[in-house]
Amino acid sequence: MDGLTITKCTGYTECQQLLQDNEFKEILEMSPTEAEFLFYIIKKFNPKNLLEIGIAAGGSSLLLLEAIKNQKDAVLYSIDCCNLYYRDKSLKTGYFAKRKIGSTDKWKIYTGGLAYEYMDTFDKKFDFVLLDTRHMNPGELLDFLMVYPYMSENAVLVLHDTAMHTLAIEMQRSITNCLLMSAINGEKYIPETYEPVYFPSKHPTERLHVNKRCVPNIGAIKIDNKLKNNIYNVFNLLSLPWYYFPETEKLSEIGTFLQKHYDKKYITLYESTVNYQLQVKTIKEEIKNTENSYQQMKREIIKMKNSINKLEREYLKKEFDGLSEKIEKLQASVNLIERKSI
Numbered sequence: 001m002d003g004l005t006i007t008k009c010t011g012y013t014e015c016q017q018l019l020q021d022n023e024f025k026e027i028l029e030m031s032p033t034e035a036e037f038l039f040y041i042i043k044k045f046n047p048k049n050l051l052e053i054g055i056a057a058g059g060s061s062l063l064l065l066e067a068i069k070n071q072k073d074a075v076l077y078s079i080d081c082c083n084l085y086y087r088d089k090s091l092k093t094g095y096f097a098k099r100k101i102g103s104t105d106k107w108k109i110y111t112g113g114l115a116y117e118y119m120d121t122f123d124k125k126f127d128f129v130l131l132d133t134r135h136m137n138p139g140e141l142l143d144f145l146m147v148y149p150y151m152s153e154n155a156v157l158v159l160h161d162t163a164m165h166t167l168a169i170e171m172q173r174s175i176t177n178c179l180l181m182s183a184i185n186g187e188k189y190i191p192e193t194y195e196p197v198y199f200p201s202k203h204p205t206e207r208l209h210v211n212k213r214c215v216p217n218i219g220a221i222k223i224d225n226k227l228k229n230n231i232y233n234v235f236n237l238l239s240l241p242w243y244y245f246p247e248t249e250k251l252s253e254i255g256t257f258l259q260k261h262y263d264k265k266y267i268t269l270y271e272s273t274v275n276y277q278l279q280v281k282t283i284k285e286e287i288k289n290t291e292n293s294y295q296q297m298k299r300e301i302i303k304m305k306n307s308i309n310k311l312e313r314e315y316l317k318k319e320f321d322g323l324s325e326k327i328e329k330l331q332a333s334v335n336l337i338e339r340k341s342i
């Protein structure tokens with residue numbers, strides 16, 4: 001064993017049956033191979049307490065529920081920060097899985113908050129975690145730090161969209177799960193095959209697809225106990241550029257929450273990194289404001305130039321009309337004189 005298993009993961013009939021449903025395929029934010037990989041991981045490790053962060057319509061929730069259907073005592077806990085489905089705000093987060101599954105005690109769904117707002121209420125250690133949220137920093141870096149203390153020894157972590165940055169030119173910021181795939185210690189699993197390009201058909205970025213994918217877009221890590229002593233690997237990544245900013249109040253609450261689980265030196269690191277990122281945010285906003293007022297000034301200058309040109313044209317026309325009138329009068333006098341002298 002050298003730390004990486006590249007695995008074939010086909011042949012799960014229940015998964016293939018689900019994938020025959022076109023409506024399911026449309027809302028699931030995973031390719032068929034990624035779905036089969038997720039199934040393979042569940043069947044291989046047989047987790048009992050599953051945690052999913054990032055529900056959307058509930059595509060991956062439905063897959064996980066199907067995979068644990070016959071596993072006695074296995075329960076899925078799903079968290080999403082949005083109450084409403086982020087692609088269609090007229091629907092609730094998880095609506096699709098709820099409709100398909102109906103009422104079940106195998107699924108507990110929590111929406112409207114970040115992981116730290118729920119973790120203590122579960123009173124559980126999770127042996128399986130799927131992270132599929134923002135894919136941009138700080139995204140899953142913070143999600144992972146929030147859930148890691150609640151993961152059992154040798155739990156399995158699945159990261160989705162580990163190669164999102166390779167899918168389309170405008171997605172090059174979506175590196176977070178690739179970073180985690182490298183930073184977290186443990187035995188790693190990736191699928192052997194993967195579609196060259198996959199993205200839900202309605203996605204606006206489709207036009208910028210790159211035609212080939214160089215690495216799979218999903219991976220799993222059977223977490224090694226050594227991670228406890230290497231958690232700096234994850235905290236350190238927080239200093240990389242952030243592409244969105246959770247509310248300042250939430251960042252401070254996350255800091256308080258992390259204090260309960262990590263050594264003081266990591267909290268100091270977290271706080272100084274967050275302060276740094278907030279300063280960068282302020283500078284970026286200032287640059288954006290300056291750029292906006294520069295553009296506004298340019299637009300005003302163009303408007304003024306246009307008015308000057310108009311005034312110039314009007315003034316010249318008046319002058320021209322005046323001169324023409326004078327010339328006509330003079331010409332009339334000349335004509336009169338000429339007629340008289342004849």
Ligand SMILES: C[S@@+](CC[C@H](N)C(=O)[O-])C[C@H]1O[C@@H](n2cnc3c(N)ncnc32)[C@H](O)[C@@H]1O
Binds near residue numbers: 054058061082139
């Ligand atoms: C890519 S979608 C999830 C797709 C879903 N796992 C599937 O395969 O069908 C991402 C979801 O994560 C949610 N989200 C984003 N950031 C989050 C965070 N930090 N914590 C919880 N949910 C988050 C979004 O509201 C969205 O519903």
